[in-house]
Amino acid sequence: MSAILRNTSAEPHRFFSRFDTRTAMVIVSASGALPLLAIALLSPSFLRPGAFPTLAAIVTFTAATVLVAAKVGRLNDVQFAVLGAGGMLGVALSAYLIADPAGTRAVSSMLAVVPAIAASGSALRVTTALTTASVALATWLSVITLSSSGLAITFVAVGAAATTVLVPVILIGALRRSLLAVNGRLNILANTDPLTRLLNRRGMLSQVEALLEKTRDRRGQICAFVVDIDHFKIVNDSLGHAAGDRVLVTIAQALGHATDELGSVGSIVSRIGGEEFLVLTEGTPKNPLDTAILEQVRRDCDVTVSVGSVTVDVRGPLDPRLTFGDFDNSGSSENLNVEHVDHPHVEHVIDTIMHAADKALYDAKANGRDRASHAGTILVTWAPRGADHRHRPSEQTRRTAL
Template sequence: MTRRADRRPRPENESHFDTRSKGVIFSAGGALPLLLIAVLEPTFLRPGTLPILVGIVVFTLVTVAFTVRVGTLTDRQFTVLGSGGMFGVAVCAFLIADPSGARAVTAMLAVVPALAASGSPRRVTLSLTGTAVVFAAALSIIGAEGVVRYVAAGAAVTTVIVPALLIAAMRTSLESVTDRLEMLANTDPLTGLLNRRGMLPRVEALLAEACAARTAIAVSLVDVDHFKSVNDTRGHAAGDGVLTAVAEAIANEVPSDAVVARLGGEEFLVLGLARSVTGLEERILDAVRTSCNVTVSIGVAQADVRPGTFDVDVETTLDRLTYAADRALYTAKTAGRDRVAFALEDPVDWTGGAAARRDRVEPLRRHAS
């Protein structure tokens, strides 16, 4: 399912900063106390290095101001600011005369990789983590002697890598759960077809494509004949098996650019560009007869698109199309079932706008099986 990239209105209580931006703002404040300490305690820094620390603080302030201004950083912006911030941390650690203070500041190198792991592409996370590892290892080796330098380097590298790995693992797990929940919310659990909620984005895309191509839209309602008797005589498990088989037969015939969904009960919907689904109804009838031991009735409605008129609410348009197909389906049922019937009139006023949204479509009829 294709996700739209349009901008949605932001709720009033929603922050315009993402996790990375907030992390950059709060973590950048770590350089400010260093300047205060260096002013109050001159021996805190190596001799003559105060101007360098002042330059780092200025860069930090610019980083914070820029992040506050743009809100959500792009991947490139985050990479540039994050790399600059880590370089500033490394320089600060080198400037501190006390080795214990230098090690404490070196630990701050873990912040940027952890932030990257929370919301950046893998290449960005790996790049920033690698940079932080190099800085941390180099700072740990400087000033240490013998085996101690290797122990210090290993500890510093671990301090950088472990938080990033943990956050990356948590993010992957969360994305997996989110994708699973989205799939469950958008699909019918019995047949695996889209449900109404799941098909709306696809329907919107098809309507836009129809308007751009100035072609017609066709919708078919497929209803299993005498389905109630299947449940009554063979049981609900057998009825579920029939629905699954019918759904598979329909899906096998529907072209890839069309939408197929289960509306509920024994009713299915197929919607696509008219040029792509011409003759599809008869193929569905034959496929169901051949493989499912039941028959279906199909109602079809079609709407011609007028140029430049895609200004209707998607759900309203879908309801109008479906209602027209529903009336055609009623005709097929009353004519003896196991057949296709077509709506006689154009069911949708594509002039759209407020007038189209004000109209109310009466609820769809549910046919006795």
Template structure:
């Protein structure tokens, strides 16, 4: 393999493991030094408990091997391996003869809840954290007397809960920031509609839905008439108000499963799945007239969507550009015919592969997204 090919493949290898799986691999190695110490220093463990430690080490090796093999653990796999790992830590702590060594090993019970907080659902995190707290408290108060028992129990609870809480808070904050950045990247800041980048996944789902339902895709280009004159005579602030008002008028008229986006400038795009072209565009014209003192021209193209080869590579951007170009021709007709009107065009059928949604569950999900 050449160096160039190796560089191309390296990102895929690095992304094979998620953070949670990497944590399981690295943290599972904690039992191996215990076995080495127990062999070198027989008094380190309680008498006759070395075979139990060997069994824990075997489970650790199996955990590491399984995680390396699957790469990214499912929630169920992580729960099973994490629970087994915590039980192994608790048993190791109990096997150690020196109380100070046992307390040091007990602190490792905080690892699994912290890993769960980094990437598991809340119910998994809460259940593993609760189990870790119970084990840590039981091990900490074992052999302690009087007030020391309560101090040891409090320290054990703190050791387990604080890292999990901190990581959960960091994860929530990161997800919130990521969501805001994604919203900014996918929407037009002026109108709040989708931009081209944001609408591509929605268009892909819409094409799949049209293919499944054997309906057509209707593409409407809405362009504000004489918008340059608005900016030149009334200023750009007034132009922004016009664009916002037109966007709101369009959004009020389209069905909930339609894709509405601002392409840029004074041009808006509406895509929907429909058996036939209805009077939606006329309603948009009237809504704009009643909302502000401008008019719009609309070009509409309709294309049937047929199932294509599952092996075919179809670019959603190329398909969208083809449909938009057909609607743009109709928009030109509306403009040259006097503006403030709708013009229609028919486009040749579009093929869309359904290889990625071949299962019944995936098909239902596509249809559900259209109905929501």
């Protein structure tokens, strides 16, 4: 029974999560126009003579708009623009069909709804086009409704109608830009180490997934370098943590210079621990990056670092190469370790890479520090989230590959 209750309580959440804010607002605003037909039926004098067929067509389009939005769940800009433009035309015609000028002005105020919705989540060109159309329709209604009242009153009415449309659009647009700017700054803070300005672990993980996808599609490799500052505790203990912070900043800058000098475009440089850094590059650098890192640190810093590296061969779970024994580009499988990620979470892949590179780092530390050690090549199978793993290589195939 408890399981049934949990599943039932989850239904509303799944239902509402189908809609983005813009689509939900379209459904709500369009639904609000449907009672107009009932009012016309109850009070025939509410409309101009012969207006009922046109109003019925408008209500039919409005109902279709609600159904389409509910079915799609998340309208794209084109769908929203078509439905929004049709909805505004329906509002304008409905206002025109009302016999009482006061009722016309009341309904015409609804022309501000669609541009306001557009400002909350549409592209600028869509918002601009719908706002322009809304102002034009509002102007047309003001002119035909109040032209008999004189030029001055008509002019004031046109200005008021345009203001009714423009003010919400400008305010919502400004709020949206402010929110995007704040979210952008928060995203930077969440993904960046505040001291070194490098990516932190969270920021690094968000970029590694794209790197794995690209490398797998190209049947390429990733080079991973774990960089650890030698005797960093002594720096903190003897010179203070402020000096340690300066060392961390200069190391971060040195890593950036080393990757730039070797032309490692798209390298991911991150700080993953107190004095530990991770550098990921696509493909094999023409010149050894670990050597470049050591030399750059020697030139720029008062400390040295040790580097542990590993080459990562990225393959899809159905890649034919998984049935062959020689994965190493050098033609030797001596240093090859095979890691199969059956549940491909990027954290698991990074942990696998780090585990292999850390072994090489310990070797570099044990052999005197200020040097690099390479752990060989590991093979990682990677599939995008939601991929079908029912046909991944069997255990027997894996043993044959090894």
